[in-house]
Amino acid sequence: MVCDDDIKPLQRQKVCVIGAGMAGLASARELRREGHDVTVLEQSGDVGGQWRYDPMTDGADPLGAAAAPVKVHGSMYASLRLISARETMGFTDFQFAPKDGRDVRRFPGHREVYLYLKDFCDAFGLMELVRLNTGVVRVALAPGPIPTRQWMVRSVDLGKSDGAEEVEEEFDAVVVANGHYSQPRLPSIVGMEVWRGRQVHSHSYRVPEPFRDEVVVVVGCGASGKDIAMEVRRVAKEVHLVAKSMEEVTQELAKVLSKYSASLHLQLHVERLCEDGRVVFGDGSSILADTIIYCTGFNYSFPFLDTEGAVTVDDNCVGPLFEHVFPPSLAPSLSFVGIPVKVFAPWFFEAQAKWVAQVLSGKRTLPPEEEMVRSVEEYYRAREAAGAPKNYTHDVSLFDTTDYI
Template identity: 45%
Template sequence: MQHSRRVAVIGAGGAGLISARELSREGHQVVVFERNNQIGGVWVYSPEIESDPLGLDPNRTRIHSSLYKSLRTNIPRELMGVRDFPFVPREGEDRDPRRFPSHKEVLKYLEDFANEFGICKLVRFRTEVVFAGMEKLGEWRVEFRCENGDVDYDIFDAVVVCVGNFSQPRIAEIPGWPGEQVHSHNYRDPEPFRGKVVVLIGYASSGGDISQELIGVAKEIHIACRSAKTEPLDEESIISNVSFHPMIESVRKDGTVVFQDGCIVSADVILHCTGYKYNFPFLETNGTVTVDDNRVGPLFKHVFPPALAPGLSFVGLPFKVVPFVISQLQSNWIAGVLSNRIALPSKEEMLADVKAFYEELEALGKPKHRTHKLGGYMPAYCNWLAATCGCPPYEEWRKEMFVATDVNRMVNLESYRDDWHDDELIHQAYEEFSKYTTNEISQNHSN
């Protein structure tokens, strides 16, 4: 017999909106808590930056968004959308039909999604969750600060945490550096770096984008990355003011930076493109769930803490993934478990699975902070979720398009968003989309 539960969803970004829909479809009563005045989460751009640009001061002004002004997606729209609500080009003012659209277009897509499925009526805006913990067996107390500053509470059968992982900076420790330091969370445009010698740490998504923006603006750009590249991956973008180094060995009081290759640079600013920390300051589990070197655990399949399942769950923790599709599958699983449509393994079996997973990571030499990095394991993870939920398997074209995009980005960093060679995969995607949309998209999908 299926049951309807009262469920609190914390966060109205992509993961929260998708979770709200899946839970509602399953018949659950959903309340979404959102501290800001609109949906979209990290996709809501703000030109403001925090009072501490490095993000260390606990009393700093907090800005949720980590978007830079020029940001475009680094995966194509065909991959980004929810499976049954494709992210296709739409007509209208200020719409961006590009295959790798701007952050504004992603926000519009989420607004389209919320409007299509009536999600906004489930959201309590300007309501910040300050505490979520188990009141007693089977009951969760959620305390929240209302817009007028008062703190109130409500009781739920379950809590789904959807707060994202792109707002609490994770930085490289550089003791003794006297100069300016900024985390990419507080980078908006290249102008503040004009004429400066910049040491940029990290060369993943944000590091690659920002380094391209700084070319022609900064006096010199010195990129420190663990893979110790000796030249930019995009051969055509080799510029005399860009250098690659292994990581920083030390810094000196006179503002010079010494790299592990022995190179010494007199720098003006260090820009940390070093990612983010998982952070759940409101969550009280009496130590059952911890964040240890950016490993949130123990979690069965990145979602359920075995000791507290199914009352507590997380959506959207994995990275190096296609986030909306994973959020859809994870929240479908949660919804089915809460309604008794899907059975979880026993607590002991889940803990054994987590232990085996951690041992596998250790054997492969992967550090704790990469626990939730899926990358090439994403299709297998999605297929496990899909099989568990009774959903169609992860489409082969999605797998191939993800790999093709990754390869194209590595060899063509400067222009991969506008120059691609996977038209057959695009065709397969739009064949799939035709099941769900009547939009006239066949003429637009290769733009």
């Protein structure tokens, strides 16, 4: 029998959540449910993160290579639809059910997800926690002893055109949930810097019309690469879809390539780009192209975060992170929600957020720092032994069986 005197009261923490996308909203809901004082900082004018379609692009820097962060956060193209059924895209207690007058398809378009997240905010009263148009400038540890570790968060009101002053606030904990589909990841191809044509990253792609009557090379055979190649094919003179290897060419893609062989061509590997506009492929063949669209993924980017080297990003591996969430030396006051890819969202983010909220309240505990470090190192070694590249560290679809709840 346990006496009431032996039951520790739950701790109420002042927590800052960075980002009001799917991961940030999941975090806010779980943190408040656990009794924490929550503030969500969101740089755009509404919630939804990437699911809030933004027709604007980084026009002056279509490759997004000039600096981090990019000026336009959104990377959603206008025609994007879910590749996962809506039954797998809901929170555990707030299903993504069809609604009359909206997109009721089982695989709806991006706006339906955005409206669902708006409904989620309304259902759980989350908007009162969110500060919109608020850019996070810096997140760093406040001076002081480790047992009473605090975080200083400096932000600025982006809604003020007259140049608002930066505001600094102190928090007990910070949850980083700013997403990872904004900062373009570019390949290294000989001649990129001198090629005379137009080069853009999928981050800056919205609609196919700008590519009408052009010869377009689409580099990357993932979901977005195939989507964009098929869409641009309708208006372009011809499209060349580049895969790394034949392993990327699925039976389904092969059928599509055969059906549209007059305007859609498969190429394996870009060898180099020539100043005269030619694109030379791995087999020695070449074409004269107008535009290259790089559908080569995104980099994790936390330009606001200053941990003095405790958390780094090396070839898209954010680490060290215990179970992709807690940096051992800064846990539990700093955590990341939404880092893994190829997971069922949002319930995966919900599970992570629940774990973070309960650790911060004292309901659950983390292993000692040394044990967390050892676990991360073992995970890295196992990934390496399995032949997984470092930049796939957070691809947990086939490898990681983490259970957060």
